[in-house]
Amino acid sequence: MKIALAHFRVGETDGVSLEMEKWKLIFERMGHEVVFLAGSEGLTESFIIEELHYKHPINDRIVENAYDNLKDYPDEDSLKKEILDFSHKIEQKLLNFIQNEEIDVMIPNNIWSLGWGLPAGIAFSNAAKKSGIKFVAHHHDFHWERERYSHPTCSFIQEYLEEFFPPNLDNISHVVINHIAKEELEKRKGIIATVVPNVFNFEGDAWKADEYNQDFRKSIDVGEDDILVLQATRITERKAIELGIEVVGELQNADHQNELKQLYNGKSFSENSKIVYVLAGLPESTPQYLEHLKNKAENLGVDIRFVNDKIDHSRRIENNEKVYSLWDAYVFSDLVTYPSILEGWGNQLLEAVFAKKPLVVYEYPVYLTDIQDKGFSFISLGDKHTINNQGLVEIQNERVVSAGLKASQILSDEKLYKDETENNFEIAKKYYSYEALYRYLHSLPIFNKAAMPL
Known part of the structure; x- marks a missing residue:
């Protein structure tokens, strides 16, 4: 079969x-032909x-x-007309x-x-109705969230x-x-969906120290x-990085x-040794949240480093200085924090597991429903929290203390460290x-008949 994976953007x-890149690879292993359709192609042909x-000026x-302030149209009918006119252009190109x-x-x-x-x-x-071909709607998150x-x-x-x-159509x-x-x-909606979790290439080569990244620690003065x-995630409020700061503060006990x-x-x-909390992700929070994190780290005596200017999706040289990949940061870490209170899945959780690093986890809702029963051994921050008047996440201090204790035990025990991360x-x-x-994809009815062995 010929399959088209569609999104607002690809190759980013x-x-x-x-x-989408992962699905393309697996469908091709099944013997299907796969193409991308998008509004922009980034580094991937589409x-x-x-x-x-994604940022088309008309859609912006x-x-x-539609959601903030009806100010650029004289009335609702004018907004509706632009939506439908723009939709018709997309529909015709899609059908073609x-x-x-x-x-x-x-x-x-x-x-x-x-x-x-x-x-x-x-x-x-409309294209689904008119074309009659099979559609598989892949939902990562919904508008009601x-x-x-x-x-x-x-x-x-x-x-x-x-x-x-989403629409509820037979095809x-x-x-x-x-x-x-x-x-x-x-x-x-009365729609019965199939669960296909996010995945990672656990068959791939392990991330290791090499000639390029061997000076990573030195470059960030560690x-x-x-x-x-x-902390490998983007810096946003729902990542609850303040809990990571508390754990590091407790480790310094x-x-x-x-x-x-x-x-x-x-x-x-x-x-003379230090415990350093390294934040590798792009800041996407309010300025106030960043200030709260810095203040909390200072109050707890935590050495916090914001190093996103040295980290990108892949390695490169910029202004005669090395830029490292996120994978390089994992290689030289000893412990990873993942204190998010809300995730659609949890990609950085899988990354830390692939890197064979112990992980401090807040048990967010999807973790409890989809991941906890698999038998992982993580350092838990529990699943209960409150929000204080600064908008920061708080948990019981006993949870922070127990996480600090478990982390110190793993970090000081070679066998325990290896056993838990390997498991x-x-x-x-x-x-x-x-x-x-x-x-998972082979089990979908429209694919399992045409599938071929890996």
Whole structure:
């Protein structure tokens, strides 16, 4: 079969683009021909419908007027007309693409999930009706999960969300990435979806120290005998990085430092050694949140480093200085924090497991429903929190203390460190590898008859 994977953008570092690359690889292993369709192609070759561009100026205007403030149109009818006119352009190009490229299966990614592309959602629905081919709607998150889409400026926008996001048509099957989304979709729309979790290439080569990255620690002024605690995610409020700061602060407790004299890797942790909290991700929070993090770190005496200017998706030289990949940061970390209170899945969790690093985890809702029962051994921060008057996440202090104790035990015990990280790796390989994705996709009714062995 010929399959088209569609999104607003491809070939970039956003989670949807990355998952599409994985699906393409697995479908090709099955023997299918796969192409991309998008509004922009980034570093990946794609068929382009420019009206699908994630930041198309017309769509930007529609989004702002549909959800924030109806200010660029004289009335609701004018906004509706622009949405439908723009949708018609996308629909015609989409139908031409399906016919000219002889597409058998179209897989829209998040186009029917969020309310970002109202014209696109309508266009794809009409194309599904008119083309008659099979569609698989791959939903990463939904509009009802986002505050942005909860109060439309016009009643007809709400009607569009209910009818088209997602549509319930006979030739469309639906895939979600977690069981919470599956249950909510059935409750709201009467649609029965299949759960296909995000995956990682656990069959790939291990990340290692090499000639390029061997000076990573030096480049961010972290000593060889220091403990590097990594927060690999973007810096946003829901990542609850303040909890990571508390854990690092607890690790610096004198009792734990006595236990940390000899580390798992044979290095000595002396009075001159430090525990450094390294934040590798792009800041995407409010300035106030960043200030709160810095203030909290200062109050707890935590050495915090914001190193995103030295980290990118891949290695390169810029202004005669090295830029490292995120994988390089994992290589030289000793411990990884993942204190997010809300995730659609948890890609950085899988990355840390692949890197064979112990992981501090807050048990966010999807973790509890989809991941906890697999048998991983993580350092838990529990699953209960409150929000203080600064907007920061707080948990019981006992949880922070126990996490600090468990972390110090793992960091000072070579066998425990290796046993737990190796066991986590094998579990993830079983459930969240490319081989597992092959099984998940092979089980979808429209693909299992045509599948070929890996």
